[in-house]
Amino acid sequence: MSISKALTIAGSDSGGGAGIQADLKTFQELNVYGMSAITAITAQNTLGVHGVFPLTAEAVVQQIEAIGSDLGADAIKTGMLFNSEIIEAVSEQIKIFNWSKVIVDPVMIAKGGASLLQDEAVEAVKNHLLPLALIVTPNIPEAEVLTGMKIHTLDDRRAAAEILHSLGVKNVVIKGGHVENENQLVDLLYDGTEFSYFSSERIETKNTHGTGCTFAAAITAEMAKGNTVYHSVETAVSFIQEAIKEDLEIGQGHGPTNHWAYQQKKRQSLHVE
Numbered sequence: 001m002s003i004s005k006a007l008t009i010a011g012s013d014s015g016g017g018a019g020i021q022a023d024l025k026t027f028q029e030l031n032v033y034g035m036s037a038i039t040a041i042t043a044q045n046t047l048g049v050h051g052v053f054p055l056t057a058e059a060v061v062q063q064i065e066a067i068g069s070d071l072g073a074d075a076i077k078t079g080m081l082f083n084s085e086i087i088e089a090v091s092e093q094i095k096i097f098n099w100s101k102v103i104v105d106p107v108m109i110a111k112g113g114a115s116l117l118q119d120e121a122v123e124a125v126k127n128h129l130l131p132l133a134l135i136v137t138p139n140i141p142e143a144e145v146l147t148g149m150k151i152h153t154l155d156d157r158r159a160a161a162e163i164l165h166s167l168g169v170k171n172v173v174i175k176g177g178h179v180e181n182e183n184q185l186v187d188l189l190y191d192g193t194e195f196s197y198f199s200s201e202r203i204e205t206k207n208t209h210g211t212g213c214t215f216a217a218a219i220t221a222e223m224a225k226g227n228t229v230y231h232s233v234e235t236a237v238s239f240i241q242e243a244i245k246e247d248l249e250i251g252q253g254h255g256p257t258n259h260w261a262y263q264q265k266k267r268q269s270l271h272v273e
């Protein structure tokens with residue numbers, strides 16, 4: 001049996017809704033063997049981030065080396081990387097292991113407002129990491145920071161995607177969840193030649209903790225299985241829609257998405273047939 005393997009290089013979310021916890025749950029739900037290299041420990045719950053404790057770059061490198069030198073990985077996801085030392089070290093490891101299916105989720109600010117990427121590290125993302133990325137998945141605020149432009153319209157998003165592509169990343173997904181006052185959310189994919197649009201109904205819920213992490217992890221899992229970029233994004237959109245639709249009402253604040261909802265729905269539809 002061929003086993004697809006995915007590695008997440010990201011922070012730990014003690015609350016389980018985002019970070020490597022969301023990634024590993026998503027990999028598992030999509031039948032991909034998940035591995036992790038932790039970049040930072042965060043003390044989090046549904047009320048927010050209460051503490052951030054970055055690991056040393058050496059600690060991150062040794063975790064990656066342990067995986068790359070033995071298990072290997074078919075696809076890599078980067079999430080919270082926190083500072084430029086870690087970003088540069090991770091970029092070096094990606095080159096050493098010649099990993100090509102690299103999905104970068106440029107995590108900057110947690111939904112509750114806590115900083116997960118130092119301001120000085122944005123240039124390191126652009127100069128070291130994006131040139132190695134197959135796909136980058138910013139939300140609109142993250143795309144604004146990476147491009148230096150404001151994004152209000154779909155034309156702005158297309159322009160931002162072209163700028164990000166010019167930084168070396170082969171495929172750009174600009175997610176649409178932060179668009180205000182619209183019932184239809186559009187995730188845009190740009191492959192350097194054409195734009196594709198994935199439209200979803202906005203789901204009214206406060207429980208959207210970890211949506212971006214889960215979305216990028218689903219793309220990573222699908223890429224690890226050998227699917228195309230387009231199919232991987234298409235599946236990730238379906239995965240996150242079910243995860244939000246069946247959200248988990250736990251904790252006193254913004255609850256997490258439901259990482260088993262997608263497969264549960266598929267099993268139920270098979271049972272009906």
Ligand SMILES: Nc1ncnc2c1ncn2[C@@H]1O[C@H](COP(=O)(O)OP(=O)(O)O)[C@@H](O)[C@H]1O
Nearest residue numbers: 139175176177178185201202203211212215240
């Ligand atoms: N309320 C919502 N209803 C339906 N889909 C949503 C909602 N919020 C976000 N999404 C989807 O979740 C994914 C993450 O988008 P977004 O929230 O923009 O990124 P992030 O979680 O990184 O801030 C996208 O596919 C987006 O369309």
Ligand SMILES: Cc1ncc(COP(=O)(O)OP(=O)(O)O)c(N)n1
Nearest residue numbers: 011018019110111209210211212213
């Ligand atoms: C360790 C860690 N990584 C990433 C995040 C971001 O999660 P969230 O704040 O819910 O934002 P999106 O995943 O929706 O972009 C985090 N909080 N912790």
